[in-house]
Amino acid sequence: MPSHARPNHPLHGPLPILAACALWGTTGTAGSFAPASAPAIAVGSAGLVVGGLLLLLTGIGAGAREVLATADRRLLLLGSATVAGYALAFYPAVARTGVAVATTVALATAPIVLGVRARPALTLTAVLGCALLVLGGATGDTRIDPLGVALAVVAGLSYAAYSAVCAHLISLGHPSRAVVGVVFGGASALVLPVLLLAGVSWIASTAGLAVVAHLAVLTTFLSYLLFGYGLRRTTAAAATTLTLAEPAVAAVLGVVVVGERLPWVSWAGMAVLAVALAALTRAPRTPETITTG
Template sequence: MPNRTSRPTSARPAEPAPARRPHHPLRGGPAPILTACLLWGTTGTVSSFAPAGAPAAAIGCAGLALGGILLLLTSRGARSLPARCTRSERRLLLLGAFAVAGYPVTFYPAVARTGVAVATVIALGSAPVFAGLLAWLTGRARPTARWTGATSAAVLGCTLLVLGPRLTGAGTPIDLTGVLLATFAGLSYAVYALIGGRLITHGHESGAVMGALFGAAGLLVLPFAPFVDVTWLGTVRGAAVAGYLALFTVYVAYRLFGHGLRRTSASAATSLTLAEPAVAAVLGVSVLGERLPYLSWCGLAVLGLGLVLLAVPAKGAVTEGR
């Protein structure tokens, strides 16, 4: 109801609001995340060029330490973020940093014990499930029928893609300890994706959040350096591999991932990252000369269908946490 006691105002016409560019449904969230997946998918191929004898865990930790510290130093507001956070947000930052550090510590040993294919499908296949369940348990969002169906298709396609060659009876035997380590890697990824998404929806800049999480994680893995062989870093090939992993698969990829989390739910984001095994498989065929059976190509098609369902939002869909 208008205030009758207020003084009359001039009849000057209101200034038109600045025109907004139409928001494309893929540009703000899924596209940066899928681009990050393209970079993550190169990890296995690039790592294969490391000098012989370089420990898998050392390769992963070197990339995280160098890339994480680079993110911390170059992301605006990353170093001052803890001071601007509430006490509960600082606890989330600490938990997220441990989760980020926990991924290479568990994933790369899982690869060494049970092979790249099995470790990848378990870690990346379990991450969306963990993310959806954790979002539900913390009251962030309930899994929708669309998310459940799309994620199930993506997990099935991912399984067929990477396990297709093993169904012929060839390949490395599955190790139970390796399976458990890969599962913990999937949980670690889901945890820091959810924490990063929550801090971003609280109003913190995505670059600052990713820089703080990965910078702290990079510092956390540095104490492991004396216990692993790092002499390979002194070679030209070793330095090139570590530099690529740090710059592209950590620094650039996680800046894109953080940007994507601004408009994509963490559960959907972790499901979208199931594109990584597809990229790794294509690179394996085209660069390393590997061959995929017909069943794996079918899995690639099913995986693509699930990713399309996740990337193109339904009409009226609301991003969780917003």
Template sequence: MSVRPDSPRARARASARRDGRSSGAADILLAAVLWGTAGPVFTLAPSSASPVSAASARIVLGGALLFSLVAFGARRADLLALLRQGRRAWVPLAVGAACGAVYQVTYLASVALTGVAVATVVSLGSAPAFAGLLSWGGLTRRWTVTTAGAVVGCALLMSGGEASGVDPGGVALALFCGFTYAAYTMLASRLIERGGDDQVVMGSIFGGAAALLLPVLLASSPGWLLDVRGAAVACYLGAVGTTLSYVLFARGLRTTPGATATTLSLAEPAVAALIGLVLLGEHLGGVALAGLGLLAASLVTLVWPARR
């Protein structure tokens, strides 16, 4: 029996889909807010904690916790069901884990070569474009316009009107960083769309990334983790900045396309800037404030439910 498009049942289904998309976008935005707190929290770590060591600790702790939640919890059966799919699941999970690990390393390497502002703008700003290319054919005019506005706003926010040195090698690494972020987001999104449990997919990807980054952590002088303050920072970065945030991110991917998710994640630098402005006594110039406003307006427009 077919359902008329203007019937109460059809309208209810359409409303449920719109509500699901709005809820998923809100989950992804909340995940980006938690990611945005990672940088300010890292400033509280002991001086002996290098960015490479902190990023590795974040993924090792957070990824191990994410994987433990699905391997030893109520979703163990879903994990086994996913793994029984064979290469159809193993290949995207393995590639996603490698991309998750490479994303962290290439971002820090690009920061070292070309500075925080340029590396952040290029990596985060290019990710939505790469995600759009990976999902070519499913893009909308609304996504294109809001993504362009968000990328420009992000660039204005991070540059703040200050001149930054640009290293070609650093820019290339930042572009590769943006590609790997978009790649593991799209891979996770497609596995979830094919019926995989969202937490199982994300836990498997970041469990693999944790295994890949464990040698990096051990080689990066992790003695700062034995300090009480260092341990507290690492626990926050792992449990909140990774585990909780990626649980929300994975749940959002149930109803939010991967290309849209990468655009929404541009809220991360905005949150970091606001924390620096309000809590850390930092200052933003007129250009940065304009970029912050443009970024916020673009993200709100993207999240706002579209009319039928």
């Protein structure tokens, strides 16, 4: 597969990843419209099953068969397992310890694991801003559940591993759409039994269909296509730090759509996070080898 060196530019890496984060940030608002009878793990699993299938179908036309034939299948399996692990760990974490704590722990874990050594100042500043944003808006009844926190850490580690695996495979010359399609197709198959056991009757309702369609098409299919494209020209460490933009989007949607109010600490955290992310997108990087296709 042909390759050539190309200077880095925000449109070639950071901005597609930030666009993916904006879509991920709608997950909580969309999930709040799911029927009351839908278990949290079922909602997340349904979005991954359908969205993963869409990504696989897209990947077939982009070289998924070649990826299956030539890529290290152990890495592909690890990628699928970590994608499934994120979904299966994060939603129970939210149910046990709340959105604020689970989101902060999960989203901060991946950048700390991958990004501190690469860009310690920017990474730690972004993590601090994320913590202020999310925890600053937590109410007095926020609960810290040890198992919930542990599950959130597992979700964060799973996400870090997925990012590293996909970035490595893409850096070897495999097309990003094909890699993402194979990995998410495998994750879809892994999560399907969980969805069937959790129950699918709620999907037949209008609200259920709308929520699954949103999670599958926007927060899984389109967002991970953008994320995979961004990984072609952005390191896994930088990409996972950029994903800290997700809670900022979620917070703004909570204010605009749901009518929530954020304290000044949260707004300050959002400002700190914005500065760190802006610096990360502008930070000079050594030109990398870019694959076509």
